[in-house]
Amino acid sequence: MRAFARWALAGAMVFAGVSHLFWGRKEFQAQVPDITGKVMDKDAVVVASGVVEVMLGASLVVLPKSRSTLGIILAAFFVAVFPGNIEQWAKKRDGFGLDTDRKRLVRLLFQPVLVAWAYWSTRPTPRG
Structure with missing residues (x-):
């Protein structure tokens, strides 16, 4: 079960990362906090995070000995991008179909699930 969850997470990360680089760039900019945009161009943040997501997703598959690390x-990455999701909700920014306060709030509630998914799916399987 963990292996399936890990592979699914890896695929989701690569897909999300590629979408950051191509068709979803404008949409993802809605999630970049304004303060970050003052230090670095929002598009550059989206591209950089997309590259990181592709690398993390691919690494889950090609570096099995490092999966716990x-x-x-990956869990820390999900925590690090959470302020952007909060700002998207607080400032009522639409993106990826998140066009109501309720949808944006549900998205916020899903973030801890991602953190837990990353952590749980990469833990060593307990041996009996």
């Missing part, structure tokens, strides 16, 4: 890094 990668799980912690």
Whole structure:
């Protein structure tokens, strides 16, 4: 079960990362906090995070001996991008069909699930 969850997460990360780089760039900019945009161009943040997502997703598959460390890094990544999701909700920014307060709030509630998914799916399987 963990292996399936890990592979699904890896695929989702690669897909999300590629979408950051191509068709979803404008949509993802809605999630970049304004303060970050003052330090760095919002498009550059989206591109950089897309590259990181592709690397993390691919690493989950090609670096099996590092999966526990990668799980912690991925969980930390999900925590690090959470302020952008909060700002999208607080400032009522539409993006990816998140066009109501309720949809944006549900998206916020899903973030802890991603953190748990990253952590749980990369833990070593307990041996009996």
